[in-house]
Amino acid sequence: MDATDTSHPDYYHRVVDCQWACPAHTDVPEYIRLIAQGRFTEAYLVNRHSNVFPGILGRVCDRPCEPACRRGRVEAKPVAICRLKRVAADHRDGITGKLPPIPKVKNGKRIACIGAGCASLTVANDLMPLGYQVTIFEQYGEPGGLMRTNIPSFRLPQAVLEEEIRMIVDMGVDLRLGAPIDSMRELLATGGFDAVFVGSGAPKGKNLDLPGRAAADANVHIGIAWLESVAFGHIERIGERVLIIGVGNTAMDCCRTSLRLGAKQVKVMARKPRGFFKASEWELEDAEEESVDIVVNRSPKAFVIEGGRLVGMTFECMEYELDGRGRITAERMTGEEFIPADDVILAIGQENAFPWIEGDLGIELDKWHVPVVDPVTYRSTRPGVFFGGDAAFGPKNIIWAVEHGHQAAISIHKHCQGEPIAERLPPGVNLQSRKMGMHEWSYSNDYASVERRLVPHVSLKERFKKLNIEVELGFTAEQAAQEVQRCLNCDVQTVFSAKLCIECDACLDICPVDCLTITANGPESELRGRLKVPARNLTQPLYVSGALPQTARVMVKDEDLCVHCGLCAERCPTAAWDMQKSHVHWPHAEDEAQALEARKPKIA
Amino acid sequence: MTFIAKPKVVHPSLPRNALGLVRRDYEGALSTLCAGCGHDSVTAAIVEACWRQSLEPQNVVKLSGIGCSSKTTAYFVSGGHGFNSVHGRMPSIATGANAANRQLSYIGVSGDGDTLSIGLGQFCHAIRRNIDMLYIIENNGVYGLTKGQFSASADVGTKAKKGETNFQPPIDPVLLAMTLGASFVARSFSGDKEQLVPLIEAGLRHRGFALIDVLSPCVTFNDHEGSTKSYAYTREHYEPAVQADFVPPEREITAEYGAGEALAVTMHDGSRIVLRKLDAAYDPTDRSAAQARVQERLRSGEFLTGLLYVDSDGKVEGGRREFHQVNGTPEEPLNSLPYEALSPGSKDLAKLLAGYR
Numbered sequence: 026m027d028a029t030d031t032s033h034p035d036y037y038h039r040v041v042d043c044q045w046a047c048p049a050h051t052d053v054p055e056y057i058r059l060i061a062q063g064r065f066t067e068a069y070l071v072n073r074h075s076n077v078f079p080g081i082l083g084r085v086c087d088r089p090c091e092p093a094c095r096r097g098r099v100e101a102k103p104v105a106i107c108r109l110k111r112v113a114a115d116h117r118d119g120i121t122g123k124l125p126p127i128p129k130v131k132n133g134k135r136i137a138c139i140g141a142g143c144a145s146l147t148v149a150n151d152l153m154p155l156g157y158q159v160t161i162f163e164q165y166g167e168p169g170g171l172m173r174t175n176i177p178s179f180r181l182p183q184a185v186l187e188e189e190i191r192m193i194v195d196m197g198v199d200l201r202l203g204a205p206i207d208s209m210r211e212l213l214a215t216g217g218f219d220a221v222f223v224g225s226g227a228p229k230g231k232n233l234d235l236p237g238r239a240a241a242d243a244n245v246h247i248g249i250a251w252l253e254s255v256a257f258g259h260i261e262r263i264g265e266r267v268l269i270i271g272v273g274n275t276a277m278d279c280c281r282t283s284l285r286l287g288a289k290q291v292k293v294m295a296r297k298p299r300g301f302f303k304a305s306e307w308e309l310e311d312a313e314e315e316s317v318d319i320v321v322n323r324s325p326k327a328f329v330i331e332g333g334r335l336v337g338m339t340f341e342c343m344e345y346e347l348d349g350r351g352r353i354t355a356e357r358m359t360g361e362e363f364i365p366a367d368d369v370i371l372a373i374g375q376e377n378a379f380p381w382i383e384g385d386l387g388i389e390l391d392k393w394h395v396p397v398v399d400p401v402t403y404r405s406t407r408p409g410v411f412f413g414g415d416a417a418f419g420p421k422n423i424i425w426a427v428e429h430g431h432q433a434a435i436s437i438h439k440h441c442q443g444e445p446i447a448e449r450l451p452p453g454v455n456l457q458s459r460k461m462g463m464h465e466w467s468y469s470n471d472y473a474s475v476e477r478r479l480v481p482h483v484s485l486k487e488r489f490k491k492l493n494i495e496v497e498l499g500f501t502a503e504q505a506a507q508e509v510q511r512c513l514n515c516d517v518q519t520v521f522s523a524k525l526c527i528e529c530d531a532c533l534d535i536c537p538v539d540c541l542t543i544t545a546n547g548p549e550s551e552l553r554g555r556l557k558v559p560a561r562n563l564t565q566p567l568y569v570s571g572a573l574p575q576t577a578r579v580m581v582k583d584e585d586l587c588v589h590c591g592l593c594a595e596r597c598p599t600a601a602w603d604m605q606k607s608h609v610h611w612p613h614a615e616d617e618a619q620a621l622e623a624r625k626p627k628i629a
Numbered sequence: 630m631t632f633i634a635k636p637k638v639v640h641p642s643l644p645r646n647a648l649g650l651v652r653r654d655y656e657g658a659l660s661t662l663c664a665g666c667g668h669d670s671v672t673a674a675i676v677e678a679c680w681r682q683s684l685e686p687q688n689v690v691k692l693s694g695i696g697c698s699s700k701t702t703a704y705f706v707s708g709g710h711g712f713n714s715v716h717g718r719m720p721s722i723a724t725g726a727n728a729a730n731r732q733l734s735y736i737g738v739s740g741d742g743d744t745l746s747i748g749l750g751q752f753c754h755a756i757r758r759n760i761d762m763l764y765i766i767e768n769n770g771v772y773g774l775t776k777g778q779f780s781a782s783a784d785v786g787t788k789a790k791k792g793e794t795n796f797q798p799p800i801d802p803v804l805l806a807m808t809l810g811a812s813f814v815a816r817s818f819s820g821d822k823e824q825l826v827p828l829i830e831a832g833l834r835h836r837g838f839a840l841i842d843v844l845s846p847c848v849t850f851n852d853h854e855g856s857t858k859s860y861a862y863t864r865e866h867y868e869p870a871v872q873a874d875f876v877p878p879e880r881e882i883t884a885e886y887g888a889g890e891a892l893a894v895t896m897h898d899g900s901r902i903v904l905r906k907l908d909a910a911y912d913p914t915d916r917s918a919a920q921a922r923v924q925e926r927l928r929s930g931e932f933l934t935g936l937l938y939v940d941s942d943g944k945v946e947g948g949r950r951e952f953h954q955v956n957g958t959p960e961e962p963l964n965s966l967p968y969e970a971l972s973p974g975s976k977d978l979a980k981l982l983a984g985y986r
Contacts, residue, residue: 538639
């Protein structure tokens with residue numbers, strides 16, 4: 026193998042699994058350390074820099090970071106990253122004066138954002154400090170988009186939502202509520218905007234057209250529309266027996282909401298076995314804790330009507346054959362089952378809908394009526410019109426929408442300044458030694474063997490009394506103090522310098538997880554098998570040094586299970602190993618603005 | 630040394646031995662030796678070998694004298710028995726313990742000072758008695774614990790850290806052991822575990838005295854330019870002559886060796902050492918030829934390494950008996966013998982004494 030190029034910004038970034046997995050590249054280990062030091066406000070600001078809505082995301086994020094967390098490979102469970110984020114948000118002080126200042130003199134560029142959801146709000150958050158005038162058009166009377174309409178308040182309290190939206194609106198955003206955009210043509214022609222950002226989400230729930238659907242209409246609801254009606258108080262009751270069709274995260278919100286609106290018996294009907302569920306593991310757990318019955322291998326067949334009213338549904342009972350890798354190789358129907366119900370909620374997916382974008386504006390939609398959007402710049406086929414969030418590539422989640430917003434803000438800025446939008450600043454990584462003295466390192470490198478802490482919940486008796494009782498209570502101080510110590514500080518990198526190595530084997534001998542090997546070089550597939558413990562996780566790159574001075578062998582590190590204890594550096598007699606904190610710099614619009622300023626010719 | 634405790638966490642796919650233990654179960658206390666000390670690598674090699682041999686920790690006896698090297702015994706198999714003796718007197722303790730219980734695995738770890746200076750007489754007699762033990766010398770050519778004076782194994786011409794040159798000839802433990810009739814003599818290097826680990830395994834299985842002289846650089850006082858025991862110098866001048874691969878009794882010797890280049894030596898328990906000659910002119914079963922070759926290479930400044938001489942179970946050279954065979958000690962440990970057998974009573978004592986009159 027060639028020697029690893031650690032100067033490439035991706036190398037050390039990838040070692041920080043959580044940050045690499047986070048669409049917005051949140052500096053997770055850094056904010057966890059700040060929480061450990063009781064510096065909640067700073068931890069909140071580190072979060073906010075990347076993900077804009079730490080209080081909201083600390084409750085309802087899809088947490089791609091947690092399945093990626095190295096702790097989950099070293100032992101069973103990952104660090105409770107998401108819930109620690111909430112700790113920072115819950116315990117912080119006021120941050121007035123800690124957000125970037127908003128210039129009084131504007132730069133004369135006006136931006137329209139359609140939909141006041143997380144993507145548009147992020148665009149405003151990034152552009153307001155640069156002097157842009159941002160106008161957000163929202164069809165409903167309150168901002169927040171799907172965060173407000175689709176996430177039940179027992180998971181995300183309104184106060185948290187409103188506070189984090191207000192931080193952005195208070196930057197001076199021109200927020201127009203109850204102002205749906207009916208015609209893109211009109212907005213472009215008469216609005217006087219320099220750029221338009223479409224962050225209107227994927228608001229159309231999918232229907233299930235089965236026999237009896239029309240006759241049962243009064244008691245069949247589309248999941249996201251139904252949640253929206255609940256959020257705005259238009260729906261306050263549901264029947265005693267409720268069937269939810271589909272088993273994604275929307276289904277989980279529908280079933281738990283039903284229980285709070287009078288349902289006694291809620292069944293979630295899944296077409297396939299458990300391994301194929303779309304819902305996150307923790308959302309399934311929370312629903313099952315509330316005695317929701319998840320029925321597998323039932324494929325909906327018809328709505329059953331008696332006396333002009335829905336009485337239940339029939340399902341085909343399915344059986345699947347799986348191969349060794351858990352994929353379905355064959356399916357067959359084994360019978361039919363009738364399940365009685367008073368109401369049915371369809372939660373089988375959602376789609377984009379742009380009836381208000383005229384076909385002749387140069388904004389190309391593909392055959393599924395999804396806009397053609399550049400995956401780097403988020404620009405549509407019409408210059409000056411950008412898409413982000415669910416509106417761009419279909420339903421994802423909040424954290425992805427935030428990152429779309431950051432990237433679209435860069436494009437909008439460059440577009441307005443007359444710069445090529447595809448020429449963007451590259452990400453960078455800075456390294457800084459953590460060595461403080463002979464045996465002192467400026468990070469906590471003890472391995473805490475404590476297991477993942479469980480977030481306490483409101484009792485099953487209490488929580489159903491009102492719709493908006495937040496079920497999760499958040500970590501107690503003691504729990505948070507223990508949970509932060511589980512973080513392995515993966516951003517404190519093991520940095521090797523081959524020319525200093527005397528091949529004494531001290532690092533190999535001391536490494537608790539056997540991730541180091543000094544051996545003859547070879548092709549990667551063969552080298553992986555030759556390590557002290559073979560490196561089987563192919564998603565984690567190997568570190569391979571240049572030839573060592575004495576024997577021309579190489580130092581190989583399997584990053585997969587390194588616990589960043591620093592013992593290799595501690596035991597190294599020549600400081601060939603050092604522990605250095607990596608700081609990943611992921612450019613935002615403000616960085617582009619600074620770079621633009623620096624490029625301007627200086628007038629002496 | 631380090632102040633950070635080695636975390637208890639282990640690689641989840643760490644292999645297990647016949648006892649279901651992982652390598653890390655054979656570790657001991659955290660080393661307080663200098664960072665980069667060769668001795669710590671020797672410790673790691675011992676840990677690896679004990680794990681591979683599936684030794685039951687409670688059946689391991691660790692013995693040492695005084696010196697940096699002698700701290701080693703604290704750093705492996707924390708479940709074993711240990712005795713840290715007076716300077717240079719480790720062989721006496723080993724002899725006594727061994728006489729009382731021959732069923733344990735005895736590992737003595739000593740240094741060039743402990744073995745070749747103050748303990749030289751003890752060392753020679755342990756070889757002469759052919760005590761059933763593995764005796765490892767961590768040889769670095771200096772007295773590290775007293776800040777780097779030349780030891781009895783310092784080579785002529787080697788330079789101390791401050792610049793003085795050594796003019797006194799070294800005592801070579803390998804040549805000495807061959808002369809005294811040792812039945813298992815090896816030399817290795819702390820920086821070459823591929824060679825060292827199988828040697829330790831074979832040494833553990835060898836019945837009788839097994840010596841491994843390990844060149845183990847002192848990173849603090851003897852790793853500079855001009856030293857003949859530094860990492861760099863050792864790497865340039867050590868010459869593997871015979872690679873010994875340990876093959877347990879249950880495994881077959883497969884055909885991975887070319888004809889003529891490998892020689893299998895069977896141990897008393899049916900396990901074998903496959904000797905691969907890397908130096909065609911070398912014969913590890915011919916004592917005088919081996920001795921001559923080691924000496925010849927030493928004269929040109931090269932250390933021959935590997936299993937340099939082996940006389941397995943006394944089958945060669947007319948039956949060299951080990952300590953227990955000579956003394957007719959019982960199979961069982963003394964502490965498990967009934968009192969009557971250990972102390973037959975005054976009548977028998979009188980009979981015994983009468984025999985001398």
